Amino acid sequence: MRTRRPLAGAWALLTLLAASGCAVGRFIAGAPATPNDDPNQSLLVHRCSGCHATPNPAGMSGEAWQVSLERMKRRITLPASEWDSLAAMGRSH
Numbered sequence: 899m900r901t902r903r904p905l906a907g908a909w910a911l912l913t914l915l916a917a918s919g920c921a922v923g924r925f926i927a928g929a930p931a932t933p934n935d936d937p938n939q940s941l942l943v944h945r946c947s948g949c950h951a952t953p954n955p956a957g958m959s960g961e962a963w964q965v966s967l968e969r970m971k972r973r974i975t976l977p978a979s980e981w982d983s984l985a986a987m988g989r990s991h
């Protein structure tokens with residue numbers, strides 16, 4: 899007679915993995931930000947970190963930030979309002 903313990907363990911693991919996915923759901927593209935999030939940081943994470951490390955505009959000169967944005971404009975299409983927000987991040991530091 900076969901026991902059903904291995905099957906129960908597999909279901910428990912599957913349930914645990916599915917539940918843990920909810921904790922990271924806000925990082926899924928298009929997921930709404932939480933009210934406590936900095937909108938600028940959220941924009942950087944949402945638009946930039948999918949392809950490379952999240953940039954730090956504060957760690958760059960304003961000119962270097964603008965040059966990097968111009969380079970990225972050739973690679974990705976974003977709404978003008980988002981480009982404006984990203985550009986303003988470089989001017990504020």
